[in-house]
Amino acid sequence: MKIAMANDHAGTAMKEEIKKYLLENGYEVEDFGTYDEKSCDLSDFVYPASLAVAKGECERGIFCDGVGYGSALIANKINGCYAAVCQDLLCATLARQHTDSNILCLGAKIIGGLMAMEVVKTWLNTDPLMEEKYRNRVRKVCEINDKHCVPVK
Numbered sequence: 001m002k003i004a005m006a007n008d009h010a011g012t013a014m015k016e017e018i019k020k021y022l023l024e025n026g027y028e029v030e031d032f033g034t035y036d037e038k039s040c041d042l043s044d045f046v047y048p049a050s051l052a053v054a055k056g057e058c059e060r061g062i063f064c065d066g067v068g069y070g071s072a073l074i075a076n077k078i079n080g081c082y083a084a085v086c087q088d089l090l091c092a093t094l095a096r097q098h099t100d101s102n103i104l105c106l107g108a109k110i111i112g113g114l115m116a117m118e119v120v121k122t123w124l125n126t127d128p129l130m131e132e133k134y135r136n137r138v139r140k141v142c143e144i145n146d147k148h149c150v151p152v153k
């Protein structure tokens with residue numbers, strides 16, 4: 001599985017730690033930066049990484065910023081990107097089981113590195129539930145996406 005990664009200055013250390021784990025465990029990573037802790041704007045990195053997910057160049061995305069919501073807010077503007085902020089293992093499980101999210105957003109100022117690693121593992125290894133009610137909910141979100149989000153070329 002190929003994973004798009006992106007972060008701002010607040011998420012660099014967390015991104016590096018997660019990237020190391022992914023590479024050691026057989027995942028491919030495309031790292032869109034940023035690569036240091038110099039102050040920057042999240043959208044410069046999360047936007048291209050989201051496009052890679054939208055185009056199918058990467059299957060999933062993992063984005064790190066200070067709080068997590070900033071990455072999710074940007075990614076969720078892009079057609080085909082379904083981003084969830086997860087701060088614990090229950091959120092990570094349900095973000096896959098109930099909502100089939102393809103982008104995980106983490107807040108490095110909110111959760112520690114150990115929790116982030118467990119969230120990543122849980123999120124990567126949990127499949128969507130096939131129960132009709134969850135399928136219907138996911139389908140409705142996809143329909144909203146298809147109706148209002150511009151296709152990514």
Ligand SMILES: O=P(O)(O)OC[C@H]1O[C@@H](O)[C@H](O)[C@@H]1O
Pocket residue numbers: 008010011039042065066067068069070
């Ligand atoms: O360090 P500064 O620039 O103040 O803020 C960084 C974080 O604050 C929030 O907006 C975002 O989560 C961003 O990553």
